[in-house]
Amino acid sequence: MxxxxxxxxxxxxxxxxxxxxxxxxxxxxxxxxxxxxxxxxxxxxxxxxxxxxxxxxxxxxxxxxxxxxxxxxxxxxxxxxxxxxxxxxxxxxxxxxxxxxxxxxxxxxxxxxxxxxxxxxxxxxxxxxxxxxxxxxxxxxxxxxxxxxxxxxxxxxxxxxxxxxxxxxxxxxxxxxxxxxxxxxxxxxxxxxxxxxxxxxxxxxxxxxxxxxxxxxxxxxxxxxxxxxxxxxxxxxxxxxxxxxxxxxxxxxxxxxxxxxxxxxxxxxxxxxxxxxxxxxxRSIAIPCTACRYCVAGCPRRIAIPEYFALYNADRQSLNNGFSVQGVYYANLTQHHGKASDCIGCRKCEKSCPQHLGIVEGLRKVAETFETA
Structure with a gap:
């Protein structure tokens, strides 16, 4: 080399x-x-x-x-x-x-x-x-x-x-x-x-x-x-x-x-x-996802896991004063992908994740952040 x-x-x-x-x-x-x-x-x-x-x-x-x-x-x-x-x-x-x-x-x-x-x-x-x-x-x-x-x-x-x-x-x-x-x-x-x-x-x-x-x-x-x-x-x-x-x-x-x-x-x-x-x-990273996308291939609900985690991290780091631009992007993604709340907890994603992340729990947090009225 x-x-x-x-x-x-x-x-x-x-x-x-x-x-x-x-x-x-x-x-x-x-x-x-x-x-x-x-x-x-x-x-x-x-x-x-x-x-x-x-x-x-x-x-x-x-x-x-x-x-x-x-x-x-x-x-x-x-x-x-x-x-x-x-x-x-x-x-x-x-x-x-x-x-x-x-x-x-x-x-x-x-x-x-x-x-x-x-x-x-x-x-x-x-x-x-x-x-x-x-x-x-x-x-x-x-x-x-x-x-x-x-x-x-x-x-x-x-x-x-x-x-x-x-x-x-x-x-x-x-x-x-x-x-x-x-x-x-x-x-x-x-x-x-x-x-x-x-x-x-x-x-x-x-x-x-x-x-x-x-x-x-x-x-x-x-x-x-x-x-x-x-x-x-x-x-x-x-x-x-x-x-x-x-x-x-x-x-x-x-x-x-x-x-x-x-x-x-x-x-x-x-x-x-x-x-x-x-x-x-x-101190600043909520979900340390690297967006390698290994988790996506086997997801039965076609959830855009890395994209949702990136939006969640950005939302946590921003001062949105009641309005979250990340929420707009989240709504856009859900038109073509499963919502975070669609997760059935099969944990195929967690078995594939090189970072050993608690993806199911992370998706629950994403849903709480972007899917509540």
Whole structure:
């Protein structure tokens, strides 16, 4: 791996707000070109991103327009969708076709947690990706992970053949006992595995920090954006090979390139500022959702969970003087999605949530906020 900034193809620009299948391919093409021109090469996609369209966008915006040796491409086997061993061969072949490539530089078992790890073991998914590597269809094998450090240690002990691990690491989750960023990072380091970082900006939450936290950052480095602090925090960790950023606009990409082209690790003073910012930010976030959308696919009532949580957080942080503009947006969304009060408490969403959020309870709060007369 070369420069440490990776292009995460999970939050691409859209031509229609809220329609995650409506990717603005022309905008992505320009971003891809700028990214490569700046000397960055790593692209990360997955089977389910953008309502199963992300890999096709990668083919059109990247693979068809640039030499194969000009970039490295990562995708993932969706363990959460596997029912039989045969599903693996079918999906892998589909991914190669959708991406328009003969091989993946990096290929991961997607979103291993206690449930999905059982699926991977039952279907010999580690054996499957190892065979694909032997066939020349994969260059390096690994997995993305959202669970406890103890389970991560078990997986890496059982499967030392894995060559890297993708972890959620950001300064807000570093000491979070549910996500266990620090403990998982230390476990990966103990096993000698390079780390690819996902969610360094926590789904955009650390790009729009409370004003008090932004003033703190600007007092130390007036030239740097709030997002830069989050990405540089992750990239400064020893053993981190790549930091993924889900860039949604050319502006976001230009900002990331500005400080990652010639990456400089955090100084002690900057670490101190982040420690103070964590206290400020934690006071302001009601529901720490990253909008990864893993919860949406299986919802029987088609509830727009991430969008509702974002509106709820914004409502909690605003002074609406009796009128909530977030309530207007909520009413708009419910024209095409289930209301928060439509939740039946099946908890499929909570089983899929990498953040281990109490989504059912969160939806109850959303309903109380936006659905009461």
């Amino acid at each position: 070369a420069k440490k900034l990776g292009f995460g193809c999970m939050r691409l620009p859209l031509t229609e707000a809220g329609n995650f299948a409506a990717v603005d391919t022309a905008a992505v093409e320009g971003m891809v070109d700028d990214f490569l021109a700046a000397g960055f090469t790593y692209f990360d996609t997955a089977y389910m991103y953008h309502d199963f369209r992300s890999e096709c966008v990668v083919r059109e915006a990247l693979v068809k327009r640039h030499d194969r040796d000009a970039f490295t491409l990562a995708s993932k086997l969706p363990t959460m969708f596997l029912k039989t061993e045969e599903d693996q061969e079918r999906i892998f072949g589909e991914q190669l076709e959708k991406c328009g490539v003969a091989y993946f530089d990096y290929y991961l078992l997607h979103n291993l947690n206690v449930t999905n790890y059982r699926i991977a073991e039952r279907l010999d998914s580690f054996g499957f990706i190892a065979r694909k590597k032997a066939e020349g269809r994969i260059r390096r094998i690994g997995f993305s992970f959202h669970d406890s450090a103890a389970l991560l240690d078990e997986i890496l002990t059982t499967h030392p053949e894995t060559e890297f691990v993708q972890l959620q690491i950001n300064y807000l989750d570093w000491d979070n006992e549910s996500i266990q960023s620090r403990k998982c990072y230390e476990t990966a380091r103990r096993h000698g595995k390079p780390v690819v970082v996902m969610e360094p900006v926590k789904g955009g939450a650390l790009a729009q920090v409370p004003q008090e936290a932004e003033r703190l950052f600007r007092s130390v480095r007036p030239d740097l954006s709030p997002a830069s602090w989050a990405i540089r925090y992750a990239a400064s960790l020893e053993g981190v090979a790549m930091v993924l950023s889900g860039m949604s606009s050319p502006r976001q990409m230009a900002d990331n390139i500005s400080y990652m082209r010639d990456f400089q690790p955090l100084t002690p003073d900057e670490h101190d500022a982040i420690a103070r910012a964590v206290q400020i930010i934690n």
